[in-house]
Amino acid sequence: MDLSQLTALAAVVDEGSFDAAAAALHLTPSAVSQRIKALEQSAGQVLVRRTRPTAVTGPGEAYLRLARQIDALVREAAVETRADGDGRDVTPVTVPIALSADSMATWVLPALATVGPGVCFDLHRDDQSRTADLLRAGTVMAAITSVDEPVQGCRSERLGVTRYRPMATPGFVERWFADGVTVDALAVAPMVVFDRNDDLQERYLQRRTSRRLTPPRHYVPASADFAEAVVLGLGWAVLPHEQSDEPERRGGLVELDPGQHVDVELHWQQWTLQTPALEAVAAAVRAAAADHLL
Incomplete structure (x- = not known):
């Protein structure tokens, strides 16, 4: 060859x-x-x-x-x-990684910043259920994914769980859920969705109602703007604590349905081929996951 x-x-x-x-x-x-x-x-x-x-x-x-x-x-x-x-004469090694928008916007970027100047990143954003496809296709060297089964030629390790809670503004709850979180209210209350591949809100609705509901939805395909859309009262959505904690402390957001949540288990998959750059990235991601995930 x-x-x-x-x-x-x-x-x-x-x-x-x-x-x-x-x-x-x-x-x-x-x-x-x-x-x-x-x-x-x-x-x-x-x-x-x-x-x-x-x-x-x-x-x-x-x-x-x-x-x-x-x-x-x-x-x-x-x-x-x-x-x-x-190390100033080092030509950086580029490590392509697939990850979700939520992970990128919350805990992964600070982790990658600790790796050092010898590594550049080529980040590919997709839903955590689809990032393994990019690894399988050879597009990336590693992926943060909800798929635990190792892709051929890769190894997989559990990182932890991201917990998403349904959140909304107090005014939104008062308007749309005055009589509580009922099936009828969930069927008509607008919700915020990242894109057509985002099924987190659907998973909450299915678990909560055991029915397939089709409420009005706003598509906001940028993670920070997605959370901001909820804070502005456009609709409700499930959010990780990194995006909901601060506005919740300020009283800008409240739990829509206390005690209910959607958990997504995340895994780090990477090539079995070991290189210093890839191992340094894996160590940084592993350490950050220990601090941020359940």
Whole structure:
């Protein structure tokens, strides 16, 4: 297997086309195409979908993951050989990570800030139930996910539980839940939802009512703005304590349904391939999770 072929595969997937990959690699599109064809002939399978943008096939995921791993090892070797005494000459290693918007907005970014200047981050945001798909596809080296079953070629460890409580403003509760949190009230009271993949509010409704309700909803696909929308009284939503504690202390938010909550168990999955940068990131995430998760 020619390493230049694996490099071409990663570039075609990352850049979204053969032409863009050629520009990134300082090659002609024909040269990139030849390398991909040679790799596919060696594998005996189609590895890249010739779509717009290009995408890796199922069989291609293993080769893409291999390409990422080799690139990580090469970059780690470069760091070890080029660093001077104070580390200023270090070429940072980029670690791509998949995580949810809630994790990014609350406890993960402060954890990553402790890793040091030798590592850069390429963060991919998705629902915690879907981040493992990015790991499986070879897009990222690690993921914070609700999936505990290790992705092939990865190891998994439990981080803890994020607890989400249904929260709303006092005025919102007075208007929509004057007679208590009933099925009828939940069916009509507006709620705030992150995006179409966010099912946390639905999980609360299903558990609370054992029915499928379709109340009005506001879609607010940014974590900080999502919490702000609840504080402003647009609707109710389930929030982690990092986003609800301060406005709750100020009296801006109250528990909509005391004693009710939605728990999401989180896991750290990463390549079994060990590199100093990836292990440093894992240690930082693990320590922060111990402080923030249940």
